[in-house]
Amino acid sequence: MEITIALFVAIAAISLLCEFMDASLGMGYGTTLTPVLLIIGFAPLEVVPAVLLGQLVGGLVGGIAHQRLGNISLDFRRDERIRNRLRGLGYLPRSTDSKIVFVLVVCGVIGALVGVFSAVNISKVALQTYIGAMVLVIGIIILTRRRREGLISWKGLVGVGLVSSFNKGISGGGYGPLVTGGQIISGGGARSSVGNTTVAEAMVCIVGFLCYVFVEGDIFWTLAAATSIGSVVAAPFAAMVVRKVTAQKLKIAIGAITIVLGIFTLLKTFVF
Numbered sequence: 610m611e612i613t614i615a616l617f618v619a620i621a622a623i624s625l626l627c628e629f630m631d632a633s634l635g636m637g638y639g640t641t642l643t644p645v646l647l648i649i650g651f652a653p654l655e656v657v658p659a660v661l662l663g664q665l666v667g668g669l670v671g672g673i674a675h676q677r678l679g680n681i682s683l684d685f686r687r688d689e690r691i692r693n694r695l696r697g698l699g700y701l702p703r704s705t706d707s708k709i710v711f712v713l714v715v716c717g718v719i720g721a722l723v724g725v726f727s728a729v730n731i732s733k734v735a736l737q738t739y740i741g742a743m744v745l746v747i748g749i750i751i752l753t754r755r756r757r758e759g760l761i762s763w764k765g766l767v768g769v770g771l772v773s774s775f776n777k778g779i780s781g782g783g784y785g786p787l788v789t790g791g792q793i794i795s796g797g798g799a800r801s802s803v804g805n806t807t808v809a810e811a812m813v814c815i816v817g818f819l820c821y822v823f824v825e826g827d828i829f830w831t832l833a834a835a836t837s838i839g840s841v842v843a844a845p846f847a848a849m850v851v852r853k854v855t856a857q858k859l860k861i862a863i864g865a866i867t868i869v870l871g872i873f874t875l876l877k878t879f880v881f
Contacts, residue, residue, distance in 0.1 A: 667840025668811025
């Protein structure tokens with residue numbers, strides 16, 4: 610499909626809106642942009658790499674913005690205390706947010722691979738029902754526990770990372786709502802949960818995009834450029850919104866949007 614200047618600008622604008630939502634709430638970029646591009650008339654193998662690249666660059670820029678604004682604190686230098694305990698074996702970064710991103714990325718690779726290989730054995734209805742119900746429950750838990758604060762549960766975080774990336778690998782969706790909401794349920798703050806999800810999902814997108822480059826080879830670079838430009842422009846402004854909104858209001862917004870996504874997924878499965 611040929612991209613005119615007007616269509617290029619329109620796609621960049623749509624990508625901007627999707628990235629603004631994603632980087633300010635931790636969800637919604639691929640879930641929204643992918644079907645829109647398919648409706649416009651692009652082929653799936655043109656759309657998916659473009660969306661992955663857009664989310665990749667938007668996530669990196671958004672991560673830098675979240676870091677500079679103080680929403681997250683990233684320090685990927687090796688944590689020497691952990692190193693001494695392991696007698697020099699293994700690696701974990703220093704800051705808590707960096708550890709969370711590291712765990713999510715490692716779990717993301719594992720879960721995505723399992724998801725891809727499992728896709729052929731699960732029916733579409735069962736898969737969408739499972740994702741919709743899980744997202745809905747997480748949204749409800751966020752709202753009911755929005756005033757609670759606690760220490761991060763690393764076991765819970767590992768579970769969230771594996772399940773969400775499994776969803777991503779098996780269906781292409783269901784990552785952002787689970788990772789963002791799961792962090793909050795596991796004891797993470799609202800701002801840091803959004804920022805960590807933005808960075809972690811960008812890292813996962815690197816793997817996915819490179820796979821398309823090496824396996825498929827024929828990337829629709831004009832489409833990818835449009836999605837990337839929109840994402841890069843939106844990401845810093847989204848991080849500013851996260852910084853200015855109170856944690857309680859951000860939790861309410863995340864919980865509400867998560868519930869809406871869960872209900873929509875179930876309605877799409879059984880009604881539409």
